[in-house]
Amino acid sequence: MTQNDSEATKLNNEILTGSKKIIKKQGHWNETEHKTYLNFLQENNNHTKGQRLFKKMSQVVGTRTPSQCRSHHQKFNPQKTRCQSETGILRSKQYARKYFAQQRTLEHDSD
Structure with a gap:
């Protein structure tokens, strides 16, 4: 049976670790997640580009995937255009x- 995109995304967001099932959230970030994100940025303000920043961020936040963390970071920390x-x-x-x-x-x- 073929899956549509939303079903595939839901399956990808459910991660099995041992016997525990950790469900990653979708949609808008709540205040707790955003505050955790801001605290993480303050603690890791001297990171280099080569480090696995969003994987660490995902582990700290706990309810978001690294790609969700990257997207949130791009939204709330837009780079100034060089030009x-x-x-x-x-x-x-x-x-x-x-x-x-x-x-x-x-x-x-x-x-």
Whole structure:
């Protein structure tokens, strides 16, 4: 029988360790998980890129997989774009957004 994506994900999130079954959560992170995540970042603020940061984070949080931790980290710690922060040059998408925002304000002001 073939599985759809959600069934396969649920099966992948259930990890067997010995006789215990640890179920990894899905969906939004609750406050406890997020606070644990923030504490982990403070304790490991000098990590290098080669270290297995998200695997350690997953073990500390306990209810999330390493890929969920990586996704959460990308969402709450966005990297500043090098182009804009160092050189002041906007990327093409950023330029387009800025242009269309200006056009909207000009249209709104003329009404």
